[in-house]
Amino acid sequence: MKQKNYTSRVQVAKALAHPSRMLILDTLQEKELRVSELTELVGADQSTVSKHIAILRNAGLISGRKEGLSVFYKLTCPCIQSFFDCLEQVVRKNIENSKEEITV
Amino acid sequence: MKQKNYTSRVQVAKALAHPSRMLILDTLQEKELRVSELTELVGADQSTVSKHIAILRNAGLISGRKEGLSVFYKLTCPCIQSFFDCLEQVVRKNIENSKEEITV
DNA sequence: TCTTTATATGGCAATATTGCCATGTTACCA
DNA sequence: TGGTAACATGGCAATATTGCCATATAAAGA
Numbered sequence: 001m002k003q004k005n006y007t008s009r010v011q012v013a014k015a016l017a018h019p020s021r022m023l024i025l026d027t028l029q030e031k032e033l034r035v036s037e038l039t040e041l042v043g044a045d046q047s048t049v050s051k052h053i054a055i056l057r058n059a060g061l062i063s064g065r066k067e068g069l070s071v072f073y074k075l076t077c078p079c080i081q082s083f084f085d086c087l088e089q090v091v092r093k094n095i096e097n098s099k100e101e102i103t104v
Numbered sequence: 105m106k107q108k109n110y111t112s113r114v115q116v117a118k119a120l121a122h123p124s125r126m127l128i129l130d131t132l133q134e135k136e137l138r139v140s141e142l143t144e145l146v147g148a149d150q151s152t153v154s155k156h157i158a159i160l161r162n163a164g165l166i167s168g169r170k171e172g173l174s175v176f177y178k179l180t181c182p183c184i185q186s187f188f189d190c191l192e193q194v195v196r197k198n199i200e201n202s203k204e205e206i207t208v
Numbered sequence: 209t210c211t212t213t214a215t216a217t218g219g220c221a222a223t224a225t226t227g228c229c230a231t232g233t234t235a236c237c238a
Numbered sequence: 239t240g241g242t243a244a245c246a247t248g249g250c251a252a253t254a255t256t257g258c259c260a261t262a263t264a265a266a267g268a
Binding site for chain 2: 228229230
């Protein structure tokens with residue numbers, strides 16, 4: 001592959017590529033939440049959610065703030081909204097196209 | 105997980121989560137290309153690139169147009185640009201933050 | 209200091225993704 | 239009709255991701 005390196009971009013894209021992480025990001029758009037709240041939201045094991053959080057944190061999409069025993073997470077970048085908007089736009093376009101015939 | 109279903113969104117995000125596919129999308133922003141050209145660009149086996157193309161196509165990110173023996177692919181949605189812009193913004197923010205101390 | 213609570217991490221089995229080879233399909237041409 | 243070129247797909251081994259259990263770490267209170 002003779003190309004610029006997409007390592008960082010891909011890391012961010014991979015972080016988005018899981019329903020639980022998508023849900024976490026979507027929810028954090030409204031307000032910051034602690035891990036216990038995110039765990040209940042996702043409905044998986046606490047360790048599992050903690051690992052999802054680590055993936056989002058390592059990708060630079062969220063950051064944490066300690067307060068007593070809790071850690072509150074929030075989005076690092078408001079641009080995530082445009083991300084989701086684009087995703088939705090593609091998804092909607094797909095639905096429209098599937099009503100017509102398949103292009104290829 | 106008590107949530108709306110993110111299946112379609114995740115499919116699109118997953119499609120983005122590979123350096124070869126990122127390169128393909130990035131390149132198709134400029135002009136449509138046939139499979140043989142994309143294969144040379146990526147520098148992998150033709151069958152491998154064809155599978156990457158299928159993933160992008162199934163996610164609704166690109167569409168193909170047959171012309172003789174060739175198939176030309178192009179982006180379905182100009183919003184992909186804002187996608188990359190956001191990715192770059194996060195990546196840049198990460199670089200800045202790594203110069204300071206680690207937040208968590 | 210000892211406990212408890214909140215979060216993070218190690219380990220590992222189940223599952224998914226990736227990339228090559230071989231082969232199938234379609235369109236064009238002799 | 240046979241051959242060839244461009245692309246797609248089946249199969250499979252290598253690799254990566256996921257999610258749970260067990261456990262580590264850190265902060266607060268008794």
